[in-house]
Amino acid sequence: MIEKRRITGMLLTGAVYLAAALCLAVLVGIIGYVVIKGLPAISWKLITSVPSVTKGTQGILPFLLNTLYMILLTLLIVLPIGVGAAVYLNEYASNKKLIRVIEFTTETLAGIPSILYGLVGYLVFCQKLGLQTSLLSGCLTLTIMTLPTIIRTTQESLKTVPTSYREGALGLGATKWHIVRTIVLPCSLDGIVTGCILAAGRVVGESAALLFTAGTGKLVAKSLLAAYSRSGASLAVALYLYVFEEGNFQVGYAIALVLLVLVTAINLAAKWARKALKQKT
């Protein structure tokens, strides 16, 4: 009996360590593979040049720029709405039912697969609003996708602002908006920044939703306005195009490496923001 218990215990311990080792091995395997294959494929020239069939050059500059543009515009739109929603939920709303409905829909948004965002984004932004397949349509689609991320992280950090701060300000005669502007929002800066970084991560990694909304353009636009009104592939979409549709693995490896570096940087930045900005308050 005791012997049996001992063996079961040892087996379970072994299984637990094995599972953890497996997770670690998968990550190391993925990163190792991408780095080993990507390092020889990547070069400064590849990063800074434009792909062209006529000139026979290869490059990933348009995709890098498109990704950057998408991050910028998406954050610009989603940030006020998301932070506003979180403030409403935490500071303004008094109707419990309404709060529950909003929180439920936020959860629902977070669970909808990106391919469905792609479909709806295509129907609404590209067709109904007549924006065509353009970076702008892609950004608007991404806005809806990243909304739950911003709301959730902001809300979490709003909850950590002590109630006494608000009561103190209220006692001094401050109005609600004044309190939100001068006390609540500055105190929850860490959550807002973290939310932005996580949303940027989502934009960098997204592909299925962008394939039909932002399209597969490979050109560098002359002006910012032109960039947003034209179809353009982000890095992730470009990786799919090169590897799956064109079978050009070298560029694929290079893009994968760039993506991994970006994602790791974003991950670290989010961690740093959570810690560094929290201590300030």
Add this chain to the structure above:
Amino acid sequence: MKQEAILTSGPQLGTKQAPERQVLLQKRSAGRVLKDAMEKIMNALFFACGMAAVACVLLITVYIFSAGLPAIRQIGLSDFLLGRVWKSTAAEPSYGILPFILTSVYGTVGACVIGVPVGVLTAVFLSKMAPPRLAAVVSAAVELLAGIPSVVYGLIGMLVLVPAVADVFRLSSGACLLAAILVLAVMILPSMISVAVTALNAVPPEYEQASLALGATPVETYFKVSLTAARSGIAAGIVLGIGRAVGEAMAVMMVAGNVANMPGIFTSVTFLTTAIAKEMSYASGLQRQALFSIGLVLFLFIMAINAVLNLVLKGGRDDD
């Protein structure tokens, strides 16, 4: 409050006082009106932001239904859902999506069969058994896994896993359901692990202490007491993983072969998600509408999974 009292009593007082004071009071009350208006505007603005998420969900629901229903009406619900043949580009097209539905179900179940044990065991490791430093390393690894874009999973699946599957099982092509299941199993790990770890961390230490005091070994305690106490959280993590597996498109598209076969472990298959992604770029007419209908089916699947998730979470709250 006090300010308000002064202001409301202002006009009456002002009649008896110097005109400068009256002007001052009028100025102040004008400021007050401005402030009130500002309050109201901000109130409405924040309310609008709050309703944005609700509006988005409504918008998505309305569009998915209105775009998805026409083709179903034209093809016929049973022919659409239970038809075994999908030939959207043939001269006499046939739109049966049973192969896609079954593939999505099998693929998800397969991914869970492999992913859930690894995920739960890793969660136990992170929450209970790991030395702190090792736990930090593994949990950082899990976070990074969550951040890796799905196309990168697809790339590695396509260039490493697919050839390996072909080699091991001596197939002419390794792009099959099995490869997709393996990729999905890895992709559902991070969300599952993080939810399960949170649930395990929330188990009251008294439970574990009592179990240890009764003579159970630590390992027995983790598996019989902690896991049982955290079961609703772990179930929520699994449901979250299921949702992710059902909705994944790009990675699966790159490894599953994308032929509309009835699912078999070594056959090239198409998932609900990949059926849409594959044909969307060139589809037109009824074919295109049928793709929106597939979207509708996928949407209903996800909504059902969400409902289960909510039920599981609620059930957990009642337990405590």
